[in-house]
Amino acid sequence: MNNSSLLSIQHLTKSYVGIETLHDINLELPANKIIGLLGPNGAGKTTLIKILANLLSQYDGKILIDGHKLGIESKKIISYLPDTSYLNEKWEARKILDFFEDFFEDFQYSKSLMLLEQFHIPLDKSFKSLSKGTKEKLQLITTLCRNAKLYLFDEPIAGVDPLARQEIFDLILQNRNPQSSVIISTHLVSDVEKYVDMCIFIKEGSIIKFGDTSEVRKNYSNLEEAFKGSFR
Numbered sequence: 641m642n643n644s645s646l647l648s649i650q651h652l653t654k655s656y657v658g659i660e661t662l663h664d665i666n667l668e669l670p671a672n673k674i675i676g677l678l679g680p681n682g683a684g685k686t687t688l689i690k691i692l693a694n695l696l697s698q699y700d701g702k703i704l705i706d707g708h709k710l711g712i713e714s715k716k717i718i719s720y721l722p723d724t725s726y727l728n729e730k731w732e733a734r735k736i737l738d739f740f741e742d743f744f745e746d747f748q749y750s751k752s753l754m755l756l757e758q759f760h761i762p763l764d765k766s767f768k769s770l771s772k773g774t775k776e777k778l779q780l781i782t783t784l785c786r787n788a789k790l791y792l793f794d795e796p797i798a799g800v801d802p803l804a805r806q807e808i809f810d811l812i813l814q815n816r817n818p819q820s821s822v823i824i825s826t827h828l829v830s831d832v833e834k835y836v837d838m839c840i841f842i843k844e845g846s847i848i849k850f851g852d853t854s855e856v857r858k859n860y861s862n863l864e865e866a867f868k869g870s871f872r
């Protein structure tokens with residue numbers, strides 16, 4: 641592991657029912673960066689994020705997060721937002737915040753209340769009665785209000801309009817633990833361009849490009865063009 645790495649992945653391979661989905665992934669990701677995990681549908685983004693979140697245990701390779709193998713210690717320092725809603729639909733926001741406070745020692749309750757107010761999210765309405773964008777913001781707030789070292793956001797902007805996407809990124813940038821790194825998976829490359837310090841392009845389970853965003857888009861007019869160019 642490189643001394644400055646927050647996340648080290650060596651020779652990671654994952655198969656589902658005999659079909660290899662991730663092929664020999666090697667990555668060293670530093671602390672204090674916003675990192676875009678960018679690839680088309682089926683590229684392996686969710687699989688990689690689920691492995692890092694310790695939800696999939698059958699894989700080959702070595703992964704260290706802040707020097708810890710995946711397990712109880714890594715879970716304490718990772719805050720993960722899945723691509724599908726996982727909250728009890730009947731719960732209102734206040735109950736969701738209480739749940740997070742009970743479950744995670746590092747949850748910042750007063751900050752979460754402040755953010756809910758800032759985004760006009762009611763405390764007393766059931767989760768199922770909120771709009772899709774409001775649901776996404778509420779889930780994002782609960783994930784961000786953990787004082788984590790690594791945040792994993794799987795498609796946090798997929799279901800919301802462009803204005804809400806901007807709000808979601810502002811929320812992430814202004815409210816994460818400042819020493820932490822953030823991995824955001826998406827196929828909406830142009831939406832993330834101005835926010836990501838580094839990019840990983842993933843295609844059919846392999847990393848085809850990785851580096852600082854300025855380096856990755858060098859020789860192209862923007863990141864989207866670099867993405868298209870790499871996937872041709």
Ligand SMILES: Nc1ncnc2c1ncn2[C@@H]1O[C@H](COP(=O)(O)OP(=O)(O)OP(=O)(O)O)[C@@H](O)[C@H]1O
Pocket residue numbers: 656657661679680681682683684685686687688827
């Ligand atoms: N539980 C599973 N069983 C079998 N195959 C799976 C399973 N989960 C994912 N796959 C396959 O693994 C590959 C990668 O899927 P994954 O969901 O990781 O991609 P993705 O980049 O997140 O895609 P999307 O942008 O559509 O969410 C796909 O071919 C998918 O069909």
